[in-house]
Amino acid sequence: MADMTDKEAIEDMRQGGTTGFEELHRRYQGRLKGYLMSSKYYGFDKLLAEDICNKTFFRFYQKIDLFKQECSVFSWLCRLARNFLPKPEPVTEQLSEQDLLFEHDIETLCIERCVRQAIAKNKNGPLAKCLKALMFSIEGMSIKEIAEKIGRTENATTTFMTGCRKRLRETAEFKRCWEDC
Numbered sequence: 236m237a238d239m240t241d242k243e244a245i246e247d248m249r250q251g252g253t254t255g256f257e258e259l260h261r262r263y264q265g266r267l268k269g270y271l272m273s274s275k276y277y278g279f280d281k282l283l284a285e286d287i288c289n290k291t292f293f294r295f296y297q298k299i300d301l302f303k304q305e306c307s308v309f310s311w312l313c314r315l316a317r318n319f320l321p322k323p324e325p326v327t328e329q330l331s332e333q334d335l336l337f338e339h340d341i342e343t344l345c346i347e348r349c350v351r352q353a354i355a356k357n358k359n360g361p362l363a364k365c366l367k368a369l370m371f372s373i374e375g376m377s378i379k380e381i382a383e384k385i386g387r388t389e390n391a392t393t394t395f396m397t398g399c400r401k402r403l404r405e406t407a408e409f410k411r412c413w414e415d416c
Contacts, residue, residue: 241308248299259308260292267291267312277320291316305377314375349412356408365399372396 239247239258247255271277271284279287294315295302302311350369353362364385371381382392403409 242304245299245302245304245308248296256292256296259295263309263312264288264292266309267316270313271316283321287316287319290319294318303377303379305379349409350403352412353403353406353408362399362402362406365395365402368392368396369399369403 239255241259241262244255244258248259268281268284268288271279271287272281277284291312295312298315302308306314350366350373353366368381368385371384376384378389378392378396381396382389385392385395387395
């Protein structure tokens with residue numbers, strides 16, 4: 236079947252077919268490689284980007300049953316690709332072991348550290364629930380999983396998370412921490 240939709244291709248993969256995988260690989264491999272090679276994002280050379288793409292698509296094939304289709308295939312591929320990014324160079328200040336639990340790029344580590352610092356300073360304040368929800372997001376939980384954790388519907392959680400991000404960016408602690416990054 237030529238020109239399958241993403242949904243049809245995923246269903247083919249889940250039923251053990253290879254046509255769906257080949258279609259999605261053809262459709263997204265160049266785009267993912269371009270994303271990895273773009274200096275705006277990672278700026279990898281062509282060989283490293285190809286290596287990460289190959290590993291990402293292999294993992295995609297292995298983990299297709301875990302794809303809940305709550306985001307686009309390309310977004311999920313980008314998320315999977317993060318697992319294969321080279322470890323960042325050490326930052327001048329020491330990071331705690333907790334900061335190093337996640338293999339993310341330096342920007343994500345900075346965001347994570349700044350959110351953790353904000354949580355420490357606002358344990359019982361009005362931002363406490365927001366910050367915890369944001370940490371769930373940083374840890375890779377889906378909106379559905381976060382909604383279950385915080386006792387809201389998915390739509391309410393999406394709105395809540397948007398407000399949380401805005402409120403966090405406006406806090407002085409986060410601004411200072413982000414500038415230090």
